[in-house]
Each structure stands twice: as structure tokens, then as C-alpha cells.
Amino acid sequence: MQKKLNLPAIAGDIVAIGVFALLARIAHQSEDMPLSFAGWLSTLWPFALGVALGWGVAALTGRNGRRVRSGGLMVWLITVVCGLTIWGVKHGAVPHWSFMIVAGTMSALLMLGWRGVASAVEARR
Numbered sequence: 001m002q003k004k005l006n007l008p009a010i011a012g013d014i015v016a017i018g019v020f021a022l023l024a025r026i027a028h029q030s031e032d033m034p035l036s037f038a039g040w041l042s043t044l045w046p047f048a049l050g051v052a053l054g055w056g057v058a059a060l061t062g063r064n065g066r067r068v069r070s071g072g073l074m075v076w077l078i079t080v081v082c083g084l085t086i087w088g089v090k091h092g093a094v095p096h097w098s099f100m101i102v103a104g105t106m107s108a109l110l111m112l113g114w115r116g117v118a119s120a121v122e123a124r125r
Helices: 007-027 037-061 070-092 098-125
Strands: none
Touching: 007 037, 007 070, 007 098, 037 070, 070 098
16 A cells, blocks of 8 residues: 655655754764765765665555654664665765664654644644
């Protein structure tokens, strides 16, 4: 069962992952990797691809990716797995466990956090 894609929710996830990538670049800037637009894009694209893949799977399985439990968790998990897998392929190594924990936690806070706030606002209406 296919559902229509929720473009505002997809945009929310892209913004969340964009903030995630920016915070990562700020935290890990160095002489070898200065904070730059190109560096931000390099950090962003694997996870943005994961967002697209996650929303594609949500649509194909008929899940509501905007809701945390019905599809948002799946979109987030696919985003993180895709982003970390691409990172590992790019760097020729499995990401360090601490990177996996931080990437998973921060992306969850940002991607699931906006869904929780939106749900709370809708419930108050």
C-alpha cells in the first residue's frame, strides 16, 4: 500500500540532518578539515540519501513517516544506517562505536524531536 509523500515532513528531516551535519562539522573542524560549505555537504549527503531512502521505504510500506511510531522511527533508523554505512565505505573502515552512538543519538533527537513537538502542538489544537 503506497501513501503520498509528506513534503513538509521530508523537509523537516532534511533540515534536521542538515543541522546534525553542521554541528558535526563544527565539533570536528581541524586544519585538515576546516569548517566549510563543501565540508558540510560532504558530511550531509550520506545522511540526506538515508532520509530519501527512509521516506521511500515508508511510502512503499504505507507507513506514516511523519508520526514517530508509525514510520518516523523507521525513517530515522534507515537514515542512520545508510549514513554510517556510506561513511564506512568512504573511509574504508567501520565507524568507531562512539561515532555510531553520537550519530544515532543526535540524529534521533533532531529527527524524532521535531515529530514529537509537532504531535504535541497538534494534540493541543
